[in-house]
Amino acid sequence: LLEGVMAATAERRDFRVVGPDETASNRLQALYRATGKAWQAQTLPTDEHLARDGRVMEVLSEHLCQGW
Structure with missing residues (x-):
């Protein structure tokens, strides 16, 4: 559902998901097919x-x- 939204x-x-670092453990990892985690620092190839x-x-x- 959230992936579709x-x-x-x-x-x-105009829609964001805010949570305490538990997206995958709360079984919401399907969100990552639609968007990534907000991240402004440098990334590594393993990220x-x-x-x-x-x-x-x-x-x-x-x-x-x-x-927040």
Whole structure:
């Protein structure tokens, strides 16, 4: 479902998924077929699903997500 929403809003870019670094463990990895993780730093050849224009925003802090 979320992959479809992400794909349908790709041009408008008005939908994001925000979570505490658990996209794959919550079985939402299908999102990565439509967009990558928001990432601004340098990437390595071994990195997966990172994109400067990604719309999956992960952070390793549930408390930060509450205020984001």
